[in-house]
Amino acid sequence: MSSTLLIVEDNEMNRDLLTRRLQKKGFSTVLAVNGVDAMQRLDEVDVDLVLMDMNLPVQDGWTTCQMIRRDPQLQHLPIIALTAHAMTNDRERARAVGCTEYETKPINFQQLLGKIQKLLAWQTTAN
Amino acid sequence: MQEKYSEPQETADTAHPSARSLTSQVAVLEQELASLMQDNPATPELQHGLTSLGEALDKLKQCVDYRPLQSSPEGERTWLHDFRNNINAVRGYTEMCLEDTSDSVQRLTATLQAILQCNEELLSSFPPIAEQTITPDVVPANDDARTGRLLVVEDNDANRAILCRQLTKTGHTVCEAKSGVEALRQLEDASVALDLILLDLMLPDMDGFEILQHIKNTASLREIPVIMISGQLQDAEVIRCIQAGAEDYLFKPVNEILLRARINASLERKSWRDREQTYLAELSNSHAFIRQTFGRYTSEDIANRLLEHPDGLDMGGSLQEVTTVMTDICGFTGLCNRLLPTEVVLLLNNYLGTLSDVIVSYGGTVDEFIGDAILAIFGAPLSSDDDADRAVACAIAMQHAMDVVNQKNMALGLPAIRTSIAVNTGTVIAGNIGSETRSKFGVVGQSVNITARIEDIAGADDVLISQCTLNALQKKVSVGPALALRAKGLDRIITVYAVNYSATPSAEPTPTYHE
Numbered sequence: 001m002s003s004t005l006l007i008v009e010d011n012e013m014n015r016d017l018l019t020r021r022l023q024k025k026g027f028s029t030v031l032a033v034n035g036v037d038a039m040q041r042l043d044e045v046d047v048d049l050v051l052m053d054m055n056l057p058v059q060d061g062w063t064t065c066q067m068i069r070r071d072p073q074l075q076h077l078p079i080i081a082l083t084a085h086a087m088t089n090d091r092e093r094a095r096a097v098g099c100t101e102y103e104t105k106p107i108n109f110q111q112l113l114g115k116i117q118k119l120l121a122w123q124t125t126a127n
Numbered sequence: 128m129q130e131k132y133s134e135p136q137e138t139a140d141t142a143h144p145s146a147r148s149l150t151s152q153v154a155v156l157e158q159e160l161a162s163l164m165q166d167n168p169a170t171p172e173l174q175h176g177l178t179s180l181g182e183a184l185d186k187l188k189q190c191v192d193y194r195p196l197q198s199s200p201e202g203e204r205t206w207l208h209d210f211r212n213n214i215n216a217v218r219g220y221t222e223m224c225l226e227d228t229s230d231s232v233q234r235l236t237a238t239l240q241a242i243l244q245c246n247e248e249l250l251s252s253f254p255p256i257a258e259q260t261i262t263p264d265v266v267p268a269n270d271d272a273r274t275g276r277l278l279v280v281e282d283n284d285a286n287r288a289i290l291c292r293q294l295t296k297t298g299h300t301v302c303e304a305k306s307g308v309e310a311l312r313q314l315e316d317a318s319v320a321l322d323l324i325l326l327d328l329m330l331p332d333m334d335g336f337e338i339l340q341h342i343k344n345t346a347s348l349r350e351i352p353v354i355m356i357s358g359q360l361q362d363a364e365v366i367r368c369i370q371a372g373a374e375d376y377l378f379k380p381v382n383e384i385l386l387r388a389r390i391n392a393s394l395e396r397k398s399w400r401d402r403e404q405t406y407l408a409e410l411s412n413s414h415a416f417i418r419q420t421f422g423r424y425t426s427e428d429i430a431n432r433l434l435e436h437p438d439g440l441d442m443g444g445s446l447q448e449v450t451t452v453m454t455d456i457c458g459f460t461g462l463c464n465r466l467l468p469t470e471v472v473l474l475l476n477n478y479l480g481t482l483s484d485v486i487v488s489y490g491g492t493v494d495e496f497i498g499d500a501i502l503a504i505f506g507a508p509l510s511s512d513d514d515a516d517r518a519v520a521c522a523i524a525m526q527h528a529m530d531v532v533n534q535k536n537m538a539l540g541l542p543a544i545r546t547s548i549a550v551n552t553g554t555v556i557a558g559n560i561g562s563e564t565r566s567k568f569g570v571v572g573q574s575v576n577i578t579a580r581i582e583d584i585a586g587a588d589d590v591l592i593s594q595c596t597l598n599a600l601q602k603k604v605s606v607g608p609a610l611a612l613r614a615k616g617l618d619r620i621i622t623v624y625a626v627n628y629s630a631t632p633s634a635e636p637t638p639t640y641h642e
Binding site for chain 2: 011016024084104107
């Protein structure tokens with residue numbers, strides 16, 4: 001059974017790009033365009049991992065990560081933060097709000113894929 | 128707009144000399160793509176990928192062309208974010224195309240790799256902003272750069288797009304709503320903390336005025352400033368909106384400078400209100416602190432009643448009948464000479480602390496520590512019928528508590544001490560005495576002086592009460608023979624009695640004041 005990834009990204013091109021490339025690698029994808037949307041998707045669908053852009057409209061990724069970590073149902077869900085890395089301290093901030101992993105844009109896809117597989121493998125072992 | 132954003136050909140003269148080479152690099156990328164498309168790639172999948180790559184290159188070009196020349200750190204950060212998102216798309220689509228290209232199509236592979244390389248060069252010319260330049264969570268000290276989370280409610284797509292773009296470039300986070308219903312839905316979402324709403328007066332489904340009223344009638348939304356935007360140049364409309372609680376009003380076409388100024392002013396006012404809220408929260412905390420601190424010297428019941436009726440603490444006073452209790456350590460001056468200063472303080476704290484607890488537990492108020500003496504009041508600031516009874520019971524309990532004091536002293540290697548206690552009842556002036564800046568609740572009057580005189584003649588372990596106190600008692604107390612006290616400064620003889628407290632069963636604090 002393929003793992004389901006939630007992609008939270010407001011930039012349409014990047015959302016399309018990630019979806020296409022991840023589907024090619026055999027993942028199922030669920031999409032959200034902002035933090036509020038993401039929380040709703042998480043409510044509706046069983047998700048194995050979240051790819052979260054941090055700079056989002058309506059409700060940003062920082063707040064959304066904190067909300068996920070406070071939710072007893074979701075607190076162990078792996079989150080990979082995706083930031084445009086406009087600031088050098090984004091990595092520390094991502095860690096502070098509870099992200100499991102961190103990738104900067106432009107994304108090194110092979111590296112991202114490695115992180116996704118590693119986190120999913122851990123989760124399977126844990127379960 | 129015009130003075131802030133420059134056309135590409137002007138960029139050579141500006142603060143960013145790399146902008147021109149950047150533009151030309153994007154042009155190279157586009158040329159590569161054009162030749163690539165001519166090769167008429169085989170699979171539809173690759174065709175799809177190449178089309179997307181073309182779009183991504185367009186976006187990247189736009190982004191580079193419209194780089195703000197002078198911008199706030201926040202604006203610069205927004206641009207950089209946008210730029211890296213576009214670079215990301217170009218890299219991703221190119222890599223995807225490369226995966227879909229068979230090795231036999233060598234020219235295609237080479238071109239895509241050239242695009243990748245240009246893309247990476249472009250990326251390396253704009254490193255991330257160092258952390259110290261701006262900390263995202265801190266409001267910039269420069270008020271010109273105040274930014275916030277804005278909701279733009281406007282049905283016209285073009286107008287909304289322009290507004291959003293202007294606002295985003297200024298560094299604001301912008302949410303959009305096309306209709307009244309959508310606006311209300313976004314507002315209902317409690318997780319969104321908005322700093323400002325730009326509201327079009329004419330909407331297809333609802334009147335902007337209705338939305339304004341809804342916002343101002345909803346407690347959780349009331350504090351968000353609303354700037355109305357309208358095409359109508361009618362004063363009556365403006366007045367109606369301002370009266371309904373709109374922060375400001377703008378006419379279409381919206382002048383960008385005016386818009387920025389009004390948004391800044393609104394955000395500034397909101398930030399003050401937010402600060403005020405924080406201050407109120409702090410005040411409420413300190414209120415709790417007062418309750419706790421005050422509770423150390425008076426019963427919590429009295430502290431609560433005082434805090435609920437703060438006028439009870441007005442300056443000035445009132446005449447009240449109170450029973451005052453005064454205690455003193457016997458031979459304290461001698462002790463001070465024998466002990467180290469630190470030991471004296473230990474001993475005093477032990478004594479004052481233990482006895483204060485007893486006083487508070489009997490519903491009394493510790494008015495003052497005078498050296499080794501305690502002055503406690505029963506009947507002020509709030510009086511009750513059994514003030515004298517509680518005062519005497521308290522005095523006896525304090526004598527019993529001396530065992531506890533001395534056990535603690537011995538554990539610390541300090542000498543045992545004994546205390547004498549005087550109780551008197553009479554009319555005093557009770558109130559806040561002092562200046563506005565430094566005042567305390569207290570009692571003054573002849574009755575207090577008499578208590579002190581009685582205390583002077585009280586011996587170790589004594590509880591001496593005056594005739595007035597004896598008269599005020601509701602319950603019978605066993606006392607010794609009457610003693611006449613003629614003291615300096617008193618115009619009459621005071622009759623006092625020693626309480627036979629060892630014969631009196633140790634009285635429990637009265638239930639009214641005891642928890």
